[in-house]
Amino acid sequence: MSFSFFLDIFLIGGSLTMAWLCLFSHDLLKAITCFVCMGLFVTLMWIRLDAWDVAIAEAAIGAGLTGALLLSSRRGLKKTAAKKESGEKRSGEKKSGEQDV
Amino acid sequence: MFKEIIFKEDAINKPEKGRLPTSIAVLCGVTILALCTLLVGALISTQRHSEGLQQVVSSMLNKSGVENPVTAVLLNFRSYDTLLEIAVLLIVAIVMLPQATVSKSLSLIRVQQSADPGLIMSSLLRFLAPTLIIMGGYMLWTGAYSPGGAFQAGALIAGAGILIFTNVQYQVNMQSFAFRALLSIGLCIFILSGFAVALQTGQFLEYPQKYASAIILFIETAATVSIATTLLLLYLAVAGTQEEFNHDA
Numbered sequence: 629m630s631f632s633f634f635l636d637i638f639l640i641g642g643s644l645t646m647a648w649l650c651l652f653s654h655d656l657l658k659a660i661t662c663f664v665c666m667g668l669f670v671t672l673m674w675i676r677l678d679a680w681d682v683a684i685a686e687a688a689i690g691a692g693l694t695g696a697l698l699l700s701s702r703r704g705l706k707k708t709a710a711k712k713e714s715g716e717k718r719s720g721e722k723k724s725g726e727q728d729v
Numbered sequence: 730m731f732k733e734i735i736f737k738e739d740a741i742n743k744p745e746k747g748r749l750p751t752s753i754a755v756l757c758g759v760t761i762l763a764l765c766t767l768l769v770g771a772l773i774s775t776q777r778h779s780e781g782l783q784q785v786v787s788s789m790l791n792k793s794g795v796e797n798p799v800t801a802v803l804l805n806f807r808s809y810d811t812l813l814e815i816a817v818l819l820i821v822a823i824v825m826l827p828q829a830t831v832s833k834s835l836s837l838i839r840v841q842q843s844a845d846p847g848l849i850m851s852s853l854l855r856f857l858a859p860t861l862i863i864m865g866g867y868m869l870w871t872g873a874y875s876p877g878g879a880f881q882a883g884a885l886i887a888g889a890g891i892l893i894f895t896n897v898q899y900q901v902n903m904q905s906f907a908f909r910a911l912l913s914i915g916l917c918i919f920i921l922s923g924f925a926v927a928l929q930t931g932q933f934l935e936y937p938q939k940y941a942s943a944i945i946l947f948i949e950t951a952a953t954v955s956i957a958t959t960l961l962l963l964y965l966a967v968a969g970t971q972e973e974f975n976h977d978a
Contacts, residue, residue: 680876681799684868688884693960696891700968 636676643669656705660698667691794941795873803878804945808934812923815916815952822912822959825966827903837907844897854896861889869953873942879949883956890961895968903962912962915955919948 646666653659667690674683749757786798786806793801803811846854865885872878893899902908922944923934930937936944 681878681881684876684881685884688881688888689960692888693884693891693964696964697967700964704967704969 632676639669639673639676643673656702660695660702663698664691664695667694792938792941794936794938794943794945797872797874797876797878799876800872800878800945800949804948805936805941808923808948811952812916812919812934815919815955818956818959819913819916822962825963827966827969831902831904833904833906835902835905837902837905839900839902841898841900846896846898850896851898854892858889858893861885861892865889865953865957869949870946872949873946879952880956882949882953884960886953886957887960887964890957891964894961894965901961901965903965908958908962911954911958913955915952918951922948 643666646662646669650659650662650666653662667686671683671687671691674680674686783798786802789806790796790798790801793805795801795805862885865882868877868882868885869879870877872882894901926936926944927933
């Protein structure tokens with residue numbers, strides 16, 4: 629059992645764990661972080677396979693850019709959720725007001 | 730089937746809804762496991778092939794104009810595929826372009842001196858953005874000899890762009906002519922040079938051996954610009970910065 633064997637096991641286990649955590653976490657922020665971590669694990673796997681081109685692309689796009697995209701979509705979702713909530717509240721107030729009249 | 734989206738900040742303990750019944754979940758698990766076992770079994774039982782196309786590529790490498798086999802395959806031997814890939818990227822960019830809320834005549838980039846980006850943002854930008862752009866240029870240049878190339882360089886420059894336009898001081902006008910030109914320059918240059926070399930060699934995208942290296946670098950440079958702009962557009966469209974551009978115009 630050489631060092632590289634343990635390294636491979638670590639990378640496989642790490643990426644699978646991260647994928648699991650990403651899929652089954654309730655917190656979106658945690659899921660996104662786990663996704664980015666999985667991207668970095670996969671990058672290291674590509675390096676182990678001597679595919680440097682793919683590793684660079686995976687690190688830049690898979691982990692970095694997609695992470696940024698997901699984070700900004702999360703912010704957008706939150707914004708619309710807040711808008712919806714405030715809209716509902718307003719309409720609720722109106723309804724109660726009408727009832728009073 | 731999918732769980733409701735819950736933000737940590739506003740949901741302490743919501744009851745779980747929409748979970749699969751246990752029996753179906755177990756069935757799905759067993760099916761997936763069986764498929765995976767079959768796949769792994771097939772992989773193991775397959776005889777390892779010979780070298781594949783590696784030998785052909787390395788024997789033709791000195792005619793391609795570059796020394797990196799990946800770049801040689803991407804931009805010389807199978808450049809038609811890359812051309813279509815760039816076209817797909819352009820289509821994605823066109824689909825993702827936000828609705829026209831900003832006038833076309835406004836400039837590409839607007840700098841707002843009054844907005845305060847904060848100390849961390851501005852200093853980070855000052856150090857990281859030039860470094861990233863130089864790294865992108867290096868990636869592009871080094872693609873001829875070692876791992877790297879247009880796509881990696883474009884991704885790096887797009888990262889720099891995201892950093893710049895996350896800063897509130899800078900805003901980009903996605904409706905302007907310059908932005909569209911940047912988006913499409915990669916495909917235009919690729920097709921034009923494809924036809925230009927056809928005049929010399931008689932075949933679309935078949936580079937004359939003498940100028941192959943220069944042509945590849947030229948195409949890659951244009952492709953880098955387009956890839957960087959497309960990836961940046963993806964981020965900006967999702968982040969919705971265009972609304973703000975209009976607000977204080």
